Amino acid sequence: MLLVHGGVAVADAPEPRTGGVPLVPDGFVWPNCRECGGFLQFLAHLPLDPGTIAVFFCQNDPGMCDDWDATAGANRAFVFRGQLSAATVPAEGETLLGAVTALRPHPADEPTAKPVLGRLGGEPDWIQDDETPGCPSCAARMTFTAELEEGSDFATSANFGGGGRGYVFHCRPCSEAAFLWQR
Ligand SMILES: [Zn+2]
Ligand SMILES: [Zn+2]
Known part of the structure; x- marks a missing residue:
């Protein structure tokens, strides 16, 4: 399933999106x-069945932290389930993207005039070598969940180093998720 540009979304929209505020559990x-x-x-809100994945990465000093690396600690991805509500956004730091963009699922075998902003499921389309992460809890190879393209509007899109691609993984039994990007 492709994820195509679905227009501007509200900040706490439950559908797949980049930007806006994360929907999070209490605490x-x-x-x-x-x-x-x-x-x-906060980079992306992506559906899981059940639950959601929330992806974060460091943009405080772009290029200085290893926000492309799944394990360096300069990005985080969470699996959330149950009752979720909009997070309280910290008062300082580069915490939000410049736009909230809906990611509309679209069958991969049907043509679309909309910009393709990512993909759900299938196999990762690596730009570099296969970097499928191991689950931090059980060490098993994590399940590929979604890809995110950098986007065409540099004022509002994610920063994956200029033309890069983000990769989201999860481990269902452990409720763990991971993110990395390549270019
Ligand atoms: Zn950092
Ligand atoms: Zn696991």
């Missing part, structure tokens, strides 16, 4: 970058 603490210490930027 959620906004994640920090393990490298620079600043708050991470």
Whole structure:
């Protein structure tokens, strides 16, 4: 399933999107970058069955932290299930994308005039080598969940180093998720 540009979404929309605010469980603490210490930027809200994945990465000083790396601590991805509500956004740091963009699922074998912003399921289309992460809890190879393209509007899109692609994985039994990007 492709994810095509679905227009502007509201900040706490339940559908797949980049930008806006994460939908989180009670007690959620906004994640920090393990490298620079600043708050991470919320990147994407993606559906899981059941639950959602929330992806964050460090944009406090782009290029300085290893936000492309699944395990360096400069990005985080969470699996959330149950009752979720909009997170309280920290008052400082580069925490939000410049736009909230709906990612509308679209069958991969049907033509679309909309910009393709990502893909759900299938196999990862690696730009570099296969970097499928191991689950931090059980060490099994994680399940590929979604790809995110950088987007065409540099004022509002994610920063994957200029033309890069983001990859989201999860481990269902452990409720773990991981993110990395390549270019
Ligand atoms: Zn950082
Ligand atoms: Zn696991």
